[in-house]
Amino acid sequence: xxxxxxxxxxxxxxxxxxxxxxxxxxxxxxxxxxxxxxxxxxxxxxxxxxxxxxxxxxxxxxxxxxxxxxxxxxxxxxxxxxxxxxxxxxxxxxxxxxxxxxxxxxxxxxxxxxxxxxxxxxxxxxxxxxxxxxxxxxxxxxxxxxxxxxxxxxxxxxxxxxxxxxxxxxxxxxxxxxxxxxxxxxxxxxxxxxxxxxxxxxxxxxxxxxxxxxxxxxxxxxxxxxxxxxxxxxxxxxxxxxxxxxxxxxxxxxxxxxxxxxxxxxxxxx
Amino acid sequence: xxxxxxxxxxxxxxxxxxxxxxxxxxxxxxxxxxxxxxxxxxxxxxxxxxxxxxxxxxxxxxxxxxxxxxxxxxxxxxxxxxxxxxxxxxxxxxxxxxxxxxxxxxxxxxxxxxxxxxxxxxxxxxxxxxxxxxxxxxxxxxxxxxxxxxxxxxxxxxxxxxxxxxxxxxxxxxxxxxxxxxxxxxxxxxxxxxxxxxxxxxxxxxxxxxxxxxxxxxxxxxxxxxxxxxxxxxxxxxxxxxxxxxxxxxxxxxxxxxxxxxxxxxxxxxxxxxxxxxxxxxxxxxxxxxxxxxxxxxxxxxxxxxxxxxxxxxxxxxxxxxxxxxxxxxxxxxxxxxxxxxxxxxxxxxxxxxxxxxxxxxxxxxxxxxxxxxxxxxxxxxxxxxxxxxxxxxxxxxxxx
Numbered sequence: 001x002x003x004x005x006x007x008x009x010x011x012x013x014x015x016x017x018x019x020x021x022x023x024x025x026x027x028x029x030x031x032x033x034x035x036x037x038x039x040x041x042x043x044x045x046x047x048x049x050x051x052x053x054x055x056x057x058x059x060x061x062x063x064x065x066x067x068x069x070x071x072x073x074x075x076x077x078x079x080x081x082x083x084x085x086x087x088x089x090x091x092x093x094x095x096x097x098x099x100x101x102x103x104x105x106x107x108x109x110x111x112x113x114x115x116x117x118x119x120x121x122x123x124x125x126x127x128x129x130x131x132x133x134x135x136x137x138x139x140x141x142x143x144x145x146x147x148x149x150x151x152x153x154x155x156x157x158x159x160x161x162x163x164x165x166x167x168x169x170x171x172x173x174x175x176x177x178x179x180x181x182x183x184x185x186x187x188x189x190x191x192x193x194x195x196x197x198x199x200x201x202x203x204x205x206x207x208x209x210x211x212x213x214x215x216x217x218x219x220x221x222x223x224x225x226x227x228x229x230x231x232x233x234x235x236x237x238x239x240x241x242x243x244x245x246x247x248x249x250x251x252x253x254x255x256x257x258x259x260x261x262x263x264x265x266x267x268x269x270x
Numbered sequence: 271x272x273x274x275x276x277x278x279x280x281x282x283x284x285x286x287x288x289x290x291x292x293x294x295x296x297x298x299x300x301x302x303x304x305x306x307x308x309x310x311x312x313x314x315x316x317x318x319x320x321x322x323x324x325x326x327x328x329x330x331x332x333x334x335x336x337x338x339x340x341x342x343x344x345x346x347x348x349x350x351x352x353x354x355x356x357x358x359x360x361x362x363x364x365x366x367x368x369x370x371x372x373x374x375x376x377x378x379x380x381x382x383x384x385x386x387x388x389x390x391x392x393x394x395x396x397x398x399x400x401x402x403x404x405x406x407x408x409x410x411x412x413x414x415x416x417x418x419x420x421x422x423x424x425x426x427x428x429x430x431x432x433x434x435x436x437x438x439x440x441x442x443x444x445x446x447x448x449x450x451x452x453x454x455x456x457x458x459x460x461x462x463x464x465x466x467x468x469x470x471x472x473x474x475x476x477x478x479x480x481x482x483x484x485x486x487x488x489x490x491x492x493x494x495x496x497x498x499x500x501x502x503x504x505x506x507x508x509x510x511x512x513x514x515x516x517x518x519x520x521x522x523x524x525x526x527x528x529x530x531x532x533x534x535x536x537x538x539x540x541x542x543x544x545x546x547x548x549x550x551x552x553x554x555x556x557x558x559x560x561x562x563x564x565x566x567x568x569x570x571x572x573x574x575x576x577x578x579x580x581x582x583x584x585x586x587x588x589x590x591x592x593x594x595x596x597x598x599x600x601x602x603x604x605x606x607x608x609x610x611x612x613x614x615x616x617x618x619x620x621x622x623x624x625x626x627x628x629x630x631x632x633x634x635x636x637x638x639x640x641x642x643x644x645x646x647x648x649x650x651x652x653x654x655x656x657x658x659x660x661x662x663x664x665x666x667x668x669x670x671x
Contacts, residue, residue: 022302026297078488079492082491082492164459175319177322
């Protein structure tokens with residue numbers, strides 16, 4: 001069996017890598033939670049790249065229904081074709097369009113399926129997928145056909161914890177919470193994006209960044225991706241390491257809320 | 271296997287099911303844990319725990335069951351103090367390490383190292399730094415902290431590597447527990463529970479169901495077939511009554527967050543918000559300042575807000591006994607000849623669903639807090655935390671009492 005490891009573009013902690021491998025070994029969906037900007041979505045891309053498997057992304061929105069992931073019966077097209085006398089109208093299967101989940105099941109090779117931000121959808125959404133994710137098959141009533149996964153896809157599900165997910169759904173998943181990276185791991189992550197970053201600059205930026213995160217009353221803690229943007233801005237602006245703490249250049253990249261900005265400026269940083 | 275662990279997890283309040291536990295056995299069978307306790311910790315956590323708010327409970331159960339395994343390397347507190355030299359980290363240069371490793375044979379046979387370690391643990395009786403035999407810092411034996419030997423046992427100090435017991439001991443997921451006092455975002459989430467779609471209610475089908483109309487029309491081969499549905503709107507009406515008396519001042523930012531999140535959840539059919547000072551009497555104030563005259567009559571509210579409103583009272587229920595029981599106890603204004611307790615009873619009688627949220631509720635029965643006990647008897651009272659608010663929301667949504 002193939003194992004997932006950190007790639008040159010994605011730095012994963014030991015536990016995260018283990019969780020991917022365990023989910024694959026036990027053939028269960030992997031549910032990933034964590035602060036925004038800790039790379040939940042990128043994980044699936046990294047897994048697909050590392051294992052050389054195709055990635056299918058199902059982006060969930062507040063209006064998404066479970067059915068859309070399986071298949072859609074395009075009745076309007078059929079009616080339209082019927083009125084203009086197109087051929088093959090009596091072949092219903094022509095009007096069945098597979099959704100993302102259906103596509104993953106139907107694929108000839110094993111794929112990585114990312115169900116992104118599952119908590120955006122309606123409360124009942126995960127429950128509607130229980131059978132499909134368990135058995136990896138579903139039934140199309142219109143054509144009386146069952147679509148069964150040829151190769152069980154590697155399912156990665158991300159959640160921002162906006163809604164509680166139902167217990168029945170959780171029981172079927174492997175769960176991993178991505179901790180916010182510590183300084184060591186963070187330095188590695190930044191270097192993946194900017195390999196030539198100057199050591200002093202990076203250290204000064206990271207110290208300030210972690211201090212901002214540690215301010216007690218801060219409303220929105222800055223995330224990894226914001227630090228990466230900030231380091232980039234500092235590099236492009238030609239800022240020296242000494243100026244970072246005293247002048248806080250481009251701090252708007254890291255701190256986004258007015259109240260927070262005031263807190264930081266009012267000397268939350270000493 | 272590990273049945274006591276299973277029981278201990280459930281005793282700690284984690285709803286681990288048999289299915290999940292069998293998954294763990296399956297993982298063990300497949301050798302996913304290797305033979306290390308740390309691996310086992312992570313694998314078990316991934317399979318058995320499904321929310322970061324429950325990591326802390328898991329940690330506690332794990333510690334309870336596998337404490338004995340940790341015992342193998344238990345080190346005296348005194349020795350840990352000798353070893354905690356993290357301030358010397360900068361001194362421990364890469365170069366020095368390389369040099370040390372060249373001169374020392376790598377001891378990577380774990381059993382051997384552990385045996386010697388225990389032996390030396392028994393023999394050692396003072397602090398050592400930089401030596402080549404005793405357990406200490408900066409040394410080149412296989413034991414201790416900041417040392418150069420890569421195959422040895424690390425003892426105490428600041429740890430970068432997350433072994434099971436360093437994680438358990440640190441209890442770093444304590445903040446995620448959902449029984450702590452909450453922030454605005456979590457308030458909003460809790461309030462989302464409060465919804466009752468009118469599609470579930472007994473009302474006429476007055477909206478065109480476009481999807482099903484199209485389907486039906488197509489299924490009938492183009493003959494129009496209209497399908498109607500009930501409009502899907504949240505039918506919940508909410509009333510928030512907040513205490514803004516002096517004893518509530520420490521909680522003002524908490525109440526502000528609560529108010530904001532109710533206002534932000536704009537999916538209710540109606541929201542009413544009034545304030546009272548220590549206890550509810552015949553006037554409810556429109557603003558938290560509770561200015562005389564800037565009020566509505568409580569009776570007026572009863573007439574104009576029907577019994578379907580879901581009422582949330584927020585207060586510390588720390589009235590003085592006379593504020594609650596005396597007919598003239600309200601020093602802020604008239605009370606309509608009824609005591610505060612009578613007014614609260616009227617609220618209870620008028621509204622089907624009332625809950626009380628208390629930011630500083632005493633656990634269980636607290637006979638020394640007379641007013642709180644009296645209010646608890648009238649209304650279901652919950653502590654103003656994530657868990658408490660969720661319970662309160664369930665209570666509000668549960669069918670008629």
